[in-house]
Amino acid sequence: xxxxxxxxxxxxxxxxxxxxxxxxxxxxxxxxxxxxxxxxxxxxxxxxxxxxxxxxxxxxxxxxxxxxxxxxxxxxxxxxxxxxxxxxxxxxxxxxxxxxxxxxxx
Amino acid sequence: xxxxxxxxxxxxxxxxxxxxxxxxxxxxxxxxxxxxxxxxxxxxxxxxxxxxxxxxxxxxxxxxxxxxxxxxxxxxxxxxxxxxxxxxxxxxxxxxxxxxxxxxxxxxxxxxxxxxxxxxxxxxxxxxxxxxxxxxxxxxxxxxxxxxxxxxxxxxxxxxxxxxxxxxxxxxxxxxxxxxxxxxxxxxxxxxxxxxxxxxxxxxxxxxxxxxxxxxxxxxxxxxxxxxxxxxxxxxxxxxxxxxxxxxxxxxxxxxxxxxxxxxxxxxxxxxxxxxxxxxxxxxxxxxxxxxxxxxxxxxxxxxxxxxxxxxxxxxxxxxxxxxxxxxxxxxxxxxxxxxxxxxxxxxxxxxxxxxxxxxxxxxxxxxxxxxxxxxxxxxxxxxxxxxxxxxxxxxxxxxxxxxxxxxxxxxxxxxxxxxxxxxxxxxxxxxxxxxxxxxxxxxxxxxxxxxxxxxxxxxxxxxxxxxxxxxxxxxxxxxxxxxxxxxxxxxxxxxxxxxxxxxxxxxxxxxxxxxxxxxxxxxxxxxxxxxxx
Numbered sequence: 001x002x003x004x005x006x007x008x009x010x011x012x013x014x015x016x017x018x019x020x021x022x023x024x025x026x027x028x029x030x031x032x033x034x035x036x037x038x039x040x041x042x043x044x045x046x047x048x049x050x051x052x053x054x055x056x057x058x059x060x061x062x063x064x065x066x067x068x069x070x071x072x073x074x075x076x077x078x079x080x081x082x083x084x085x086x087x088x089x090x091x092x093x094x095x096x097x098x099x100x101x102x103x104x105x106x
Numbered sequence: 107x108x109x110x111x112x113x114x115x116x117x118x119x120x121x122x123x124x125x126x127x128x129x130x131x132x133x134x135x136x137x138x139x140x141x142x143x144x145x146x147x148x149x150x151x152x153x154x155x156x157x158x159x160x161x162x163x164x165x166x167x168x169x170x171x172x173x174x175x176x177x178x179x180x181x182x183x184x185x186x187x188x189x190x191x192x193x194x195x196x197x198x199x200x201x202x203x204x205x206x207x208x209x210x211x212x213x214x215x216x217x218x219x220x221x222x223x224x225x226x227x228x229x230x231x232x233x234x235x236x237x238x239x240x241x242x243x244x245x246x247x248x249x250x251x252x253x254x255x256x257x258x259x260x261x262x263x264x265x266x267x268x269x270x271x272x273x274x275x276x277x278x279x280x281x282x283x284x285x286x287x288x289x290x291x292x293x294x295x296x297x298x299x300x301x302x303x304x305x306x307x308x309x310x311x312x313x314x315x316x317x318x319x320x321x322x323x324x325x326x327x328x329x330x331x332x333x334x335x336x337x338x339x340x341x342x343x344x345x346x347x348x349x350x351x352x353x354x355x356x357x358x359x360x361x362x363x364x365x366x367x368x369x370x371x372x373x374x375x376x377x378x379x380x381x382x383x384x385x386x387x388x389x390x391x392x393x394x395x396x397x398x399x400x401x402x403x404x405x406x407x408x409x410x411x412x413x414x415x416x417x418x419x420x421x422x423x424x425x426x427x428x429x430x431x432x433x434x435x436x437x438x439x440x441x442x443x444x445x446x447x448x449x450x451x452x453x454x455x456x457x458x459x460x461x462x463x464x465x466x467x468x469x470x471x472x473x474x475x476x477x478x479x480x481x482x483x484x485x486x487x488x489x490x491x492x493x494x495x496x497x498x499x500x501x502x503x504x505x506x507x508x509x510x511x512x513x514x515x516x517x518x519x520x521x522x523x524x525x526x527x528x529x530x531x532x533x534x535x536x537x538x539x540x541x542x543x544x545x546x547x548x549x550x551x552x553x554x555x556x557x558x559x560x561x562x563x564x565x566x567x568x569x570x571x572x573x574x575x576x577x578x579x580x581x582x583x584x585x586x587x588x589x590x591x592x593x594x595x596x597x598x599x600x601x602x603x604x605x606x607x608x609x610x611x612x613x614x615x616x617x618x619x620x621x622x623x624x625x626x627x628x629x630x631x632x633x634x635x636x637x638x639x640x
Binding site: 025056070073 | 358361365370373435438444579583586590600603
């Protein structure tokens, strides 16, 4: 597999942009919900208002954002690398065909 | 023929008369007092106003209405305070006799008739205004609408307090799998009336209640064929407490602590590692350290790290875990606004469930493949103990943290698998075992309830969700950072695609493995590798 770092970086950038477009809100909400469940498991329901309980919810939200953005970035890099590999392979095989001597029709 | 024409003509005349009579009323009772348009679209559109509102009949050719019955009078008096037309509400029973009879005997009817701390619900509280009741598209839509009406009262803190009702019914339902399916618009979602009954609803303590301990199994078995007492005991609106259900309670507490502590440690590790990477980059820019470690001439660009079997196992795991996560979270966080959109993407919540189960089977297949692979390696007398934690891992952790904190100038020399990779491996091992085991319990709860106590089934359900949180966040934050997003690797390591690691990365990250592969550093490659440096 061809390793083109620039193509992978471009893919990661597109993945991250896509994350901001469609993934940020769900990531914040699901992460916060995960934090809420953890805090409820530790401090009990209804959740007390102290800093540790609130901090755990915020921590969950932050992890949700980090986790989802990481997935989008790596998936973008992988998709771009795969696409780059396919394009490079196709263009190489095209060049090889052009370079091949034409058979004499007679 | 004439025999049929006569009653048909009478019906037409009656309908015409009703319309004419209603027109008289509607001349004055206009919007906003009365929504004539909504009434015209309602199931009661063909009725005369005076059919319910007796005593207001302007049709001179019609006889005087009969006086209300004693029961109607009693109901009208009781609900007088909360209605502008109590007699009209009490009149519902004239057409809906059987429902009125069921309601009168129900816990709701008793509250209306008897002296209670809060007024009970009448027909309109559940069905809405009689002037705007529309025919629902299907039973599922009707059920969903009714669930919200039940919850409107049973989640109203003022009413719950005044009436001395259980405050747990609403939140308990919303948090249950039934409530989550309802929130995601499932047409099969059981609503309040599915288990508790509708017009004939009885107090839970009453032996007539569908969810009274003597009837609960039968009620559950309506949907869950073969349900047992154990199974029925797994569903309750009551919150988890140490006293009521200790095993599920302590499972929840254990996983909450485990997840919080492990994720905190992993994030601290990531932050420290990131700091050390930034330091390294600064040193490189200042020319204080080389950009890449020195490799001997003729050393290959990359070397094989994983074989084809390992790559396939990893791909199966990636695909299945990602699918499991994105099909699971909308149901877990059903109350979150984006969940409905996400499940719609999968073709609905039940379709998402099918995809989730298929992904679980793929994950199980990957685990079996891996165990088979280890067995074949063992049969070939190849080492399968590379992932076993050793004392040197403990030493490496200490040395690496010293490096993070600037107490040591170099990273420790890692072998083929560093301690964080061993952690990933065993976390997945534990995770797959827990997720697959508890997932089977969630998939076949009725079957497991035949042999396993309700508390274990409930604990398995809790462990499934909580382990999913831990696994997803650990994999996507910690694993993706370590493997792909560290500044020295960013944006991606290609090893997971072609199984090869660049030789300079091998020397940096797995120095002991590098020294083992290239014992004579000055001579460079062993000659086994095909690829060479350009």
